[in-house]
Amino acid sequence: MSLIVQKYGGTSVGNPERIKNVARRVAEYKQQGHQLVVVVSAMSGVTDGLIKLAKEITPLPSEREMDMLLATGEQQTIALTAIALHTLGLSAESLTGAQAGIVTDGVHTKAKINHITPKKVHALLDAGNVVIVAGFQGETSEGQITTLGRGGSDLTAIALAAALKADLCQIYTDVDGVYTADPRIVPTARKLAEISYDEMLELAAQGAKVMQSRSVEFAKKFGVIFEVRSSLNDNPGTIVKEETKTMEGVVVRGVALDKNQAKVTLVGVPDKPGVAARIFKALADATVNIDMIVQNVSHGGGAPTTDISFTLDKPDLLKAQKVIGALKTEVGIREVISSEKIGKLSIVGVGMRSHSGVAAKMFETLAKEGVNIDMISTSEIKISVVIDLTKGEAAMRAVHAAFLG
Numbered sequence: 526m527s528l529i530v531q532k533y534g535g536t537s538v539g540n541p542e543r544i545k546n547v548a549r550r551v552a553e554y555k556q557q558g559h560q561l562v563v564v565v566s567a568m569s570g571v572t573d574g575l576i577k578l579a580k581e582i583t584p585l586p587s588e589r590e591m592d593m594l595l596a597t598g599e600q601q602t603i604a605l606t607a608i609a610l611h612t613l614g615l616s617a618e619s620l621t622g623a624q625a626g627i628v629t630d631g632v633h634t635k636a637k638i639n640h641i642t643p644k645k646v647h648a649l650l651d652a653g654n655v656v657i658v659a660g661f662q663g664e665t666s667e668g669q670i671t672t673l674g675r676g677g678s679d680l681t682a683i684a685l686a687a688a689l690k691a692d693l694c695q696i697y698t699d700v701d702g703v704y705t706a707d708p709r710i711v712p713t714a715r716k717l718a719e720i721s722y723d724e725m726l727e728l729a730a731q732g733a734k735v736m737q738s739r740s741v742e743f744a745k746k747f748g749v750i751f752e753v754r755s756s757l758n759d760n761p762g763t764i765v766k767e768e769t770k771t772m773e774g775v776v777v778r779g780v781a782l783d784k785n786q787a788k789v790t791l792v793g794v795p796d797k798p799g800v801a802a803r804i805f806k807a808l809a810d811a812t813v814n815i816d817m818i819v820q821n822v823s824h825g826g827g828a829p830t831t832d833i834s835f836t837l838d839k840p841d842l843l844k845a846q847k848v849i850g851a852l853k854t855e856v857g858i859r860e861v862i863s864s865e866k867i868g869k870l871s872i873v874g875v876g877m878r879s880h881s882g883v884a885a886k887m888f889e890t891l892a893k894e895g896v897n898i899d900m901i902s903t904s905e906i907k908i909s910v911v912i913d914l915t916k917g918e919a920a921m922r923a924v925h926a927a928f929l930g
Contacts, residue, residue, distance in 0.1 A: 676737020793859025
């Protein structure tokens with residue numbers, strides 16, 4: 526008998542018929558003698574609908590109240606999934622994140638898991654129940670409801686798998702596994718049988734929608750091997766695990782395009798020690814996560830100034846603009862330019878460590894497509910460029926063809 530943690534995303538539980546389908550799949554595993562913990566997201570579109578309702582009242586609602594509001598999305602799904610399992614004759618009980626023992630810090634809308642005390646989960650499993658847990662949420666030690674931000678349900682599943690010492694963790698989604706690129710954009714994309722944590726981490730961070738990077742980081746830290754697979758068929762998925770020697774033979778494992786990025790350029794920033802620190806500390810204090818940063822060297826006479834450009838997630842742009850606006854006069858920033866019409870295109874592969882000329886090939890491919898590069902960022906196994914969003918998909922297909930056929 527194995528203990529299995531399964532996670533079903535919003536599209537997998539998108540309507541009552543799909544919830545019944547999930548229940549049937551869970552029942553099959555239960556009938557094989559396994560213990561099941563099932564983590565579910567809100568039904569597809571529900572979270573976006575709740576955000577829209579709040580923003581119809583005010584463009585910048587209280588983050589504490591947003592957590593209270595958004596946590597209700599998953600609570601609908603856990604109850605409906607438990608009801609669906611009851612109709613199949615199975616004992617099942619639904620738990621909120623807090624009831625499942627998930628304790629977080631106090632950063633509303635982007636909370637981090639501090640620890641999990643799954644006593645109630647163990648007790649319900651021992652009594653023969655399937656346990657349905659609300660993904661994406663927890664509570665602080667003071668009892669405040671929190672949400673975990675983008676990809677929070679994946680994180681819930683992997684963290685529970687680690688805390689429960691589960692034998693298997695399965696992440697069910699609407700695709701068959703991890704592909705070399707988004708098959709909806711690149712028709713020639715191929716499914717990968719396996720991928721390393723580091724490659725998956727980079728692909729997730731660069732906008733691949735299958736997983737969010739925080740979940741993969743957690744899996745790597747605690748050695749949770751997991752499988753990404755479809756809830757709509759029985760095809761085998763992609764195993765995400767520690768890197769093996771054979772993986773280095775492939776130079777580029779995947780291509781990702783992140784359309785959820787915005788760019789801010791601060792023009793005419795005084796070029797003196799401490800100014801950049803002042804700007805980015807204020808953004809950090811407002812829990813705005815910065816991705817890429819480029820600073821130009823100042824030239825010419827007079828008081829030296831520089832331009833600083835940085836990228837961030839689109840939902841954080843309004844907050845960042847508010848922070849920069851408050852600093853503009855104090856710091857002496859001449860002008861602030863913001864754009865949401867950018868995309869971040871990335872190639873990822875552990876084989877880059879031992880192969881030269883990868884960046885040159887990528888830039889040459891983009892040049893042939895007439896795509897201008899705004900910013901460049903690299904790591905040991907990744908190259909990312911910021912480009913015009915309108916050319917993003919065509920650029921992705923060209924880069925995929927150049928490296929992966």
